[in-house]
Amino acid sequence: MLQINNISKSFHQRGIVLDNLNLEVKDGDSVSITGPSGSGKTTLLNIIGLLDKPDSGEILFRGEEVLKYNAEESAGYRNKNIGFVFQDHLLLPYLTVRENILLPLLAAKKKDDEYSESSAHADKLMENLGISGFANKYPHNISGGEAQRVTLVRALVNKPSILLADEPTGSLDKANADILGDLLLKMNRDFGISLVLATHSTGLAEKMAIQLNLIDGKLVGRSKIL
Numbered sequence: 103m104l105q106i107n108n109i110s111k112s113f114h115q116r117g118i119v120l121d122n123l124n125l126e127v128k129d130g131d132s133v134s135i136t137g138p139s140g141s142g143k144t145t146l147l148n149i150i151g152l153l154d155k156p157d158s159g160e161i162l163f164r165g166e167e168v169l170k171y172n173a174e175e176s177a178g179y180r181n182k183n184i185g186f187v188f189q190d191h192l193l194l195p196y197l198t199v200r201e202n203i204l205l206p207l208l209a210a211k212k213k214d215d216e217y218s219e220s221s222a223h224a225d226k227l228m229e230n231l232g233i234s235g236f237a238n239k240y241p242h243n244i245s246g247g248e249a250q251r252v253t254l255v256r257a258l259v260n261k262p263s264i265l266l267a268d269e270p271t272g273s274l275d276k277a278n279a280d281i282l283g284d285l286l287l288k289m290n291r292d293f294g295i296s297l298v299l300a301t302h303s304t305g306l307a308e309k310m311a312i313q314l315n316l317i318d319g320k321l322v323g324r325s326k327i328l
């Protein structure tokens with residue numbers, strides 16, 4: 103589904119962060135990327151999500167080069183195919199949980215019937231992830247663990263093929279981190295969504311079928327399934 107070929111990225115002062123890096127993500131894969139702080143995990147996820155541009159290399163999504171997209175096409179690609187979960191929940195404080203979750207549907211400019219289908223999908227996801235009970239609450243009235251599950255639903259509401267998660271459990275205690283990790287895997291199993299997650303947590307990383315380490319700008323690793 104996703105092929106990342108020979109991606110390189112440097113920053114002034116820091117120098118080379120990603121060095122001719124390759125990664126292939128197939129439908130239904132779950133991939134963890136670990137590595138020390140500053141090794142380039144966030145940079146890589148941002149490049150995959152077209153939030154940042156590499157200096158060279160190509161990214162093929164279902165065979166199409168996505169790096170040539172203009173801003174509007176990039177936004178369309180993201181909305182349609184990619185879900186993001188970041189370390190901090192980034193929910194809008196003046197919208198309810200349900201309104202936060204439905205926000206990406208507005209961005210995707212759905213037609214009425216598509217909107218109601220997606221909104222039904224959102225309800226199903228909320229039930230699956232155990233957050234239906236506080237759909238009408240505001241973010242400041244729910245816990246950090248609950249808020250992170252809300253962002254997961256929001257990331258999945260447009261039925262992306264791939265979920266990019268950057269330190270998704272980084273600000274959670276162990277109990278909530280375990281819950282979120284299990285829910286990520288459940289989404290992978292039940293909905294076939296591919297996971298690519300950057301994490302410091304070896305516990306979370308080891309739950310993924312493919313475990314990669316970002317070292318000296320390249321990915322090295324092993325796979326549970328090979």
Ligand SMILES: Nc1ncnc2c1ncn2[C@@H]1O[C@H](COP(=O)(O)OP(=O)(O)O)[C@@H](O)[C@H]1O
Pocket residue numbers: 113114116119137138139140141142143144145146
């Ligand atoms: N926009 C930027 N400008 C300059 N340097 C950056 C920028 N983004 C990241 N870096 C540098 O690139 C390196 C990799 O950062 P990052 O991808 O955030 O690593 P990680 O997520 O693995 O901690 C770091 O040394 C960081 O300081």
Ligand SMILES: [Mg+2]
Pocket residue numbers: 143144145268
């Ligand atoms: Mg990071």
